[in-house]
Amino acid sequence: MLRSYLAEAKWRNEGYVPTVEEYLQVSLISSGYPMVTTTSFLSMGKVATTDAFGGCPMTLRLLALSLLCRLMNDIHGVSEEETVKLFREEIANAWKDINEEWLKPTPAPMPLLERIMNLARAMDVIYKDGDGFTNSYILKDYVASLLKDPVL
Incomplete structure (x- = not known):
């Protein structure tokens, strides 16, 4: 999740606009939904x-x-x-x-x-x-x- 946050910060700082595929690969993790779901299993x-x-x-x-x-x-x-x-x-x-x-x-x-x-x-x-x-x-x-x- 932290790697995803860093990737998004790097994109913003560099003014980079990712492709849809790049965006989804990172944002599906940074959204927090997988973390919320798996944490709820605890x-x-x-x-x-x-x-x-x-x-x-x-x-x-x-x-x-x-x-x-x-x-x-x-x-x-x-x-x-x-x-x-x-x-x-x-x-x-x-x-x-x-x-x-x-x-x-x-x-x-x-x-x-x-x-x-x-x-x-x-x-x-x-x-x-x-x-x-x-x-x-x-x-x-x-x-x-x-x-x-x-x-x-």
Whole structure:
């Protein structure tokens, strides 16, 4: 994560604009989403064993989650229509990957997978209709609408 922060600082200091591939390679880590997810496993005791993390499905889920979260956050900081369109397509593809992996049998314990899915769901709520992290009134209004009509 620190290497990613340093790479981003170097880009800024040098005025370098990375390619999309370079940017994603670094920003998927610097976003903190993989760290938040894996850190949340620490309190899970015997569910979060080394055997649970050995399989490829867990890695794919974390990668798709990181991409989804990073782009949902970043989409509110870009203005070029083409970039926003690309980000929205990548977000849709990440959701497809997450949902496809969710339906496949896996040796990973369900509580671990649920943490990954719940973070993706939270990011969807926070960023879908604007930057609800920076502008918390968006979330306040959303929650208020749910309380008025809980059928939603």
